[in-house]
Amino acid sequence: MEEVARRQRSRFNFRASLSIPFFVFMVFFVVVPLFLIVYFSLTDDQGHFYFDNWRLIFTAGDKWKTIGLTFEIAILTTIICILIAYPIAFILSNKKFNKNKILVYFFVLPMWVNFVVRTMALRDMVNEMFENLFNFQLTAKYPVAGTVVGMVYDYLPFAILPLYNQMLKMDKNQIEAAADLGANPFIVFFKVILPMTVPGIISAATMTFMPTMSSYVVAEQMGNGKVSIIGTLIESYVNTIHDKNAASILSLVMLFIIGISLVVEKFFTKKDEDRKVGIW
Amino acid sequence: MDKENIIISLQGVTKVFDGTTVVDNFNLDITKGEFVTFLGPSGCGKTTTLRMIAGFELPTSGVILLNGQDISLLPPYKRPINTVFQRYALFAHLNIYNNIAFGLKLKKIPYETVDKKGNPVTKFRHLTKAEIKEKVERALKVVDLEGFEKRDISTLSGGQQQRIAIARAIVNEPEILLLDEPLGALDLKMRKEMQLELKAMHKKLGITFIYVTHDQEEALTMSDTIVVMNDGEIQQVGKPKEIYDEPNNAFVADFIGESNIYTGTMAKDNKVRFLNKYWDADPVDFGKFPVNEKVDVVVRPEDFILGKAGSGVVDGVVTSKIFKGMHYEYIINVGKSEVIVQSTAELDEGIKVGLNVEPVNIQIMKKPFVSNFYDGYITKDYKVEFANAEFDVDVLPLFPGAKIDENEVLIDDKGNEIDVVDMEINVEVPFEAITISDDPEASDIHGHIISLIYLGDHYEIIVRTDDEEDFVLNTPDLWNENDEVSVIIDKSQIHLSRKGAKK
Missing domain, CATH: 2.40.50.140 (Nucleic acid-binding proteins)
Incomplete structure (x- = not known):
């Protein structure tokens, strides 16, 4: 008995010890940096505690407008991404069109190209196109629209993959059953296919919303430097103004918003517990 | 057959998938209210035939007539036919009430009314909430699950889910109900119960059932008519007793029930030679085969009559004895051949017995080819x-x-x-x-x-x-x-x- 108990204990300890590297990693790369950011947000550049930063950052300048614009762009991007990704994922999940899953790679391939290079290429291509067709540069005349175009282009794969995964798992029998019970293809889509893919839609929304909230390269490249969102603001605080304290405060605000979006996602997916969607 | 009463008629229906013929020239008429079973081993084309009737597959050639109308190319949602799927296919995002009401909510029924000038016209309307509720409740009563309306699909057992799937189909009052191995996922006891319930339901509802199974016992228990299929072709169509007693060929005899199948030769004077002896042939087979033609001979295990050695046509030695509850099953060696015999008499292994068969119980069948x-x-x-x-x-x-x-x-x-x-x-x-x-x-x-x-x-x-x-x-x-x-x-x-x- 004692022997067994001891062995059980030692095995348990061994298994628990496997998590030590992960624990160390988390402490050094997540917990400590987060504390530093909180610390910076509560101090001035001399290292003294200085709480007025929090008040100043939201009263000085138009920070609320920036946050609002960030929201607008992120939500618009998310909606457009899902509207485009849904039919693409639907076609890709059909084995008739996508026999060897090669087509999926075509849509995901851009993710593997350097982000900045890819965005610059898109900017030049879009501008060239508008120049020829409408005689103006999209990014110069409509920087916000340009930013959205760039965001949609960059984050579309993040919307396609979760939707595609969800659609692969769709129960084809339920689709046939709906048709059998008298539903035409239109009703089959709205009453059966759409409800079955809701977890995929939520996942796709989170996967696009979160990175668009924090992105700054796209706004910089596609907004012609005129679009100010949280990401670009932080970047300017860090690189131009060299005010890491203000940048920290904005990062925390961004973290808070993303945290809320995760809570919202959890709320929607609460019912569907065995959901295993994701691209990782 | 009464032409008036034919509800569905399959004429020369053929289905080819990627160059493989899955269903080959299928011809069958089904009368109103019949319980028809497609029976065969897996891959014999029975499910494909059912799916063509439902509209999920289109025939490569041939036509399907429903009440005389060609429906071969009609999409499934336009056919007055409902299906009970093998894996239930219940809508996971809807509760039981909404699962069953799915078809009713889409249904439009004709009603008589008068237009502005006072002329009678026929218009279509959806069912009212109260009508739907009543029908759903009645369907739940039929499958014995009253009061389950609000429950979630995931809270049901396999057998209950199967009942909901049946309720969801019959609530639409289809002209034909298709059942694709609906009891395949249930355990033996539940399957037996559901067989009887399905049969009772069929009697009560009076609609045509087309049932697909590979289980010969299930087919024999429930059907009015059995269609035995193999390799995409119909082997035999008949009542359960006909299929069992008078199989068309060795495949049917082997697939339905236990059989002794021998290669025999027709002899003079209406005799047939198998087990190295001459036996009197069934009078119905007189003159059907030329003398010396090779034939397949089938004798059911229960049709052998055991007697004292020398009393029968041929003698054999009991080599194995298994008690089966109602009877004993013996394996008797006759020369090099084995004979399976079922009998209520108890015999010991190793003793010599005489075998006899009533001529009517000797099924003589043309060998498909030699x-x-x-x-x-x-x-x-x-x-x-x-x-x-x-x-x-x-x-x-x-x-x-x-x-x-x-x-x-x-x-x-x-x-x-x-x-x-x-x-x-x-x-x-x-x-x-x-x-x-x-x-x-x-x-x-x-x-x-x-x-x-x-x-x-x-x-x-x-x-x-x-x-x-x-x-x-x-x-x-x-x-x-x-x-x-x-x-x-x-x-x-x-x-x-x-x-x-x-x-």
Whole structure:
């Protein structure tokens, strides 16, 4: 008995010890940096505690407008991404069109190209196109629209993959059953296919919303430097103004918003517990 | 059959998937209110046929008539037919009420009204909430799950889910209810219960049921009519008792119930010879077969009458005895052949018994064929190629008067060269000419065993090659299905004939 108990204990300890590297990693790369950011947000550049930063950052300048614009762009991007990704994922999940899953790679391939290079290429291509067709540069005349175009282009794969995964798992029998019970293809889509893919839609929304909230390269490249969102603001605080304290405060605000979006996602997916969607 | 009462008629229905014929020239009329079962081994085309009736697959050729109207190309949602799926296919995002009400909410019913000028017109409307509620409740009552409306699908057991699937289909009052192996996922006890309930439901509702199963007992229990299928073709259509008592061929006899199947020979004076003895043939078979024709003989295990040694037509030795509850099952050796006999009498192993059979219980069936036929052609070396293998068979008999000259060229009796290279010919290989071996070096033809039927003292085996050529042969040895074998052909028994030429 004692022997067994001891062995059980030692095995348990061994298994628990496997998590030590992960624990160390988390402490050094997540917990400590987060504390530093909180610390910076509560101090001035001399290292003294200085709480007025929090008040100043939201009263000085138009920070609320920036946050609002960030929201607008992120939500618009998310909606457009899902509207485009849904039919693409639907076609890709059909084995008739996508026999060897090669087509999926075509849509995901851009993710593997350097982000900045890819965005610059898109900017030049879009501008060239508008120049020829409408005689103006999209990014110069409509920087916000340009930013959205760039965001949609960059984050579309993040919307396609979760939707595609969800659609692969769709129960084809339920689709046939709906048709059998008298539903035409239109009703089959709205009453059966759409409800079955809701977890995929939520996942796709989170996967696009979160990175668009924090992105700054796209706004910089596609907004012609005129679009100010949280990401670009932080970047300017860090690189131009060299005010890491203000940048920290904005990062925390961004973290808070993303945290809320995760809570919202959890709320929607609460019912569907065995959901295993994701691209990782 | 009463033409008026035919609800659905399948005429020459054929389905080809990627070059493989899954359903071949299916012809069947089903009358209103009938309980029809498609029975066959997996891959025999029964589910595909059902899916064509439901509209999920379109026939490659042939027509499906519903009440005389061609519905072959109609999409499923326009057909007054509902399906109970094998895996239930309930909507996971809806509760039980909404699952059952799914079809009702979409349904439009005609009603009489008057337009502004006072003329009567027929318009269509959706069912009201109250009507839907009433129908759903009635359907739940039929399947014995009253009060389950608000429950979630995931809270139900397999049997309950199956009942909901049935309720969801019958609530629409379809003209035909299709059931695709609906009890396949249930345990034995539940399956037996549901069989009886389905049968009772069919009686009560009065709608036509088309049921697909591979379980012969299920088919015999429930059906009015059984359609036995194999390899995409109908083997036999009949009432359960007809199928059991008078099987059309060895396949049906082997598939339905236990059978003793022997290769027999017709003899003079309406006798049939099998188990090395002459037996009196069933009067219905008198004159059906020429003397000396090879036939398949089927005797059900319960039809053998056991007696004292010497009292019957043939004697045998009891080699095995199994108690089966209602009766004993014996294996009796008669010479090299085995006979399975069911009897209530208790006999000891090792004793000698006499066997007899009432003539009416001897089923004599035409052997489907006793030779394999292939399309072959003559190669440039005057050899014969078929089934992707070359055989050194003399082709000279095909061309009377011809011979091969000193230049190895085939010439006719006038000395002119005959161009026979690539000429297509018929090749006949009798079952007896074929043997199989598990040595892959033994021949150039390799395949796997797709079927084996025990015929008393030997097995009839079908070997299929990768090119889908079938070789039927007889062997005393027991092989297993899917065994990889080499097919050895005795070339001296290969018979050639010219295409189009009369024999």
